[in-house]
Amino acid sequence: MRSAWSKLKRILGRDLQLGSQGSYWRQMANPRRLTILFWVYLAQAITGSVIGFTAPFLYYFGLL
Numbered sequence: 001m002r003s004a005w006s007k008l009k010r011i012l013g014r015d016l017q018l019g020s021q022g023s024y025w026r027q028m029a030n031p032r033r034l035t036i037l038f039w040v041y042l043a044q045a046i047t048g049s050v051i052g053f054t055a056p057f058l059y060y061f062g063l064l
Helices: 004-028 031-060
Strands: none
Touching: none
């Protein structure tokens, strides 16, 4: 059976690990990277919509 001190150290160790991961995400979320990710997401969404809209017509007319 573990002592209360070892349990406390284990819990605090997890909190410290989560804190270091949080700082990593803060560094990742700078405005320039978020802007680039937004435009990539938007381009993929538009491309997928165009393909999804035109593919049935192309298939119907025998072009696919």
